[in-house]
Amino acid sequence: MTSIIGRSTDITTVEDLAYISAADALELFRAKELSPVELMQALIDRAEQLEPQINAFAETFFDDALEMARRAADAYAGDGHRARPLEGLAVAIKEEVPIQGLSHTEGSLTHAGHIATETAPLAQRIFDAGGIMHARTTTPEFCCAPFTQSRMWGLTPTPWDFTKSAGGSSGGSGAALAAGTTTLATGSDIGGSIRIPAAFCGVVGFKPSYGRVPDVPPWNLDHYCQNGPLARTVDDAALLFGIMQGHHPDDIATLAPTLDMPARLPDVTGWRVALCVNLGDYEIEQAIEDNLRAEAEQLRQLGFIVDEIELPWxxxxxxxxxxxxxxxxxxxxxxxxxxxxxxxxxxxxxDFIERSTAGAAAMTMAETYEAEAQFYRPLSRVFEQYRILLCPTLATIALDAGQSYVDRGPTINGKVASNVERDGLMTGPFNILGRCPSTAVPTGFDANGMPTSAQFVGRPYQDIDSLAAAAALDRSRSRYSDSSGRPTFS
Incomplete structure (x- = not known):
């Protein structure tokens, strides 16, 4: 393969091509230095090699994707004026998203054989922008777990260690990005389902503010639930979010007017960031805290003002x-x-049904709204002085692959905690406060080479702030650009 020099990634191997960013790919497509067909073939070849181990894809459309890539190449002919914003890019779409004429099982044997009768707006927007769905990604059953395994599809591990989970519920999307078998991917997040797999797979995940991205009933009316992008860079996540987001006439919850996404995320020099390590009383794996503090110092070097705060949660x-x-x-x-x-x-x-049913019996819906309002108040005081809250995405480094965690929690600092959701996940607060956007970004690795992650939480509806602050950190280091920053496969 011809080496392409002077880009953020020098492409000398098929693996290099598989890990190219969406932004770089589009630039090379426009310059006619790379064909969408060449990129799609590299992703397909890699998927055919790795999928037996990764199991990120519930369904594939490789032949159709190559044909669409050929059409995309034609769109870049001449001055390229026919090329749309995502023209020729592979986008793996979570199987939870209904697409007319395709299976829609939500990972459950109870839904085997179900076919969607309509296409979700977010998927249609990706198609209309020229994105190519070459695969649909695996989830846990009904997307109700922070890991990805089911009787329908089996187990999806993180590419960094096949004995550990990819996380969930958007685990297939996170694993595919880390493995280099897609360029972009979609996810949904009702308790961390974008950010958890982003953390366990060492990629970027963005949970937008409630109402930014249209959804299908009844989930469009659930303020805990948001759809969003996963990618290997924040800039790529912002690109896909810009396509997915915006008012839709069929979704009364979508915000109007549509958010005006800038061509480039704004300068963040001088922004004030509140660093909160424990979000109240979480015990954090030491490597997560160490890497978080190192990234806070990096933010200071980039011109942010970072102060440590506490929350009474x-x-x-x-x-x-x-x-x-x-x-x-x-x-x-x-x-x-x-x-x-x-x-x-x-x-x-x-187990989820039993626990949540008991929770609903203990607190009425009205009481949950009252509790949520009280829960936000201390954070609202923080946001009076700070533009961003910086905190860990997870308290644990990893979950064991294949473990359903119905009777135990994660391991944190060598001790087994009692409950995954309560002790291991630090994403739920920003579903409770669903109007606060959150971008999960890798912060480094622990001693065993497993990725760690932090969240950049924005003030309510300030999605661009969350992405811009995360992008400043993301651009300051090189990830996935060469083999040293990628998972290894035997």
Whole structure:
């Protein structure tokens, strides 16, 4: 393969090409130095090699994708005026997203054979922008777990260590990006389902503010639930978010007017950032804290003002709100399938139904709203002085692949905690506060080579702030640009 010099990535191998950023690929397409067909073939070749190990794809459309890549190449002919914003880029779309005429099982044997009768607006926007869906990605059953495994699709590990989980529920999307089998991917996030796999897979995940990206009923009305992008760089995540977001006439919850996305994220010099290491009373894996503090220092070197703060939140308070909310909505939806088909459900799904049902019995919907309002108040005081809250994405480095965690929690600093959601995940607070956007960004590795992650949380509806601050850090170091920053495969 011809070496392309002077870019953020020098492309000398098929692996280099598979890991190229979306922004670089588009630039090379326009310069006619790279063909969409060449890039798509590299991704397909890599997927055919790695998928037996990674299991990130629930369904593939490789022949159709190559044909669409050929059409994309034609769009760049001449002055390239026919090329659309995502023209020729591979976008892996989470199987949870309905696409007319394709399977829509949500990873459950209870839905085997279900075919979608309509296409979700976010998928249609990707298609209309020239994105090519070459695959759909795996999830846990009903997207109700922070890991990706199911009786329908099996296990999806993180490419960094096949004995550890890719996270969930958008685990297939995170794993595919880390493995270099897609350029962009979609996810959805009701309790961390974009940011958890981003953290475990060492990629970027953006949970937008509630109402930014259209969804299908009933999830469009759930203020905990947002759809968003996953990518290997923040700039790529911003690119895909710009296509996905915006008011849609069929979704009453989408915000109007549509957010005006800048061509380049704004300068952040001098922004004030509040660093909160424990978000109240979480115990954090030491490597996560060490890497977070190192990144805070890097932000200072980049011109940010970073001060450490504390929040009066507790894990018990957070879990009670999450359990009650899920019990009233997501848990109730899953419970309908347990009435006659409990034998087809995964053990973690049954556990989720039981826990969330108990949570809903303990707190009415009105009481959850009251609790959420009180929960935001200390953060609102922080946002009076600071533009961004910086905190860990997770308290644990990894979850064991294949473990359903119905009777134990994650390992943190060598000790086994009692509950994954309460002790291991630090994403839920920003679903409770769903109007606050959050960008999860890799911060480095632990001693065993596993990735760590931090969240850049913006003030309500300030999506561009969250992305811009995260991008400043992201651009300051090189990831995935050469083999030293990528997972290794035997």
């Amino acid at each position: 507790t894990r018990g308070q957070i879990k009670a709100m999450l359990d009650a909310h899920f019990g009233h909505i997501a848990g109730a939806a899953a419970a309908r399938h347990a009435v006659d088909n409990a034998d087809l459900l995964n053990d973690y799904t049954l």
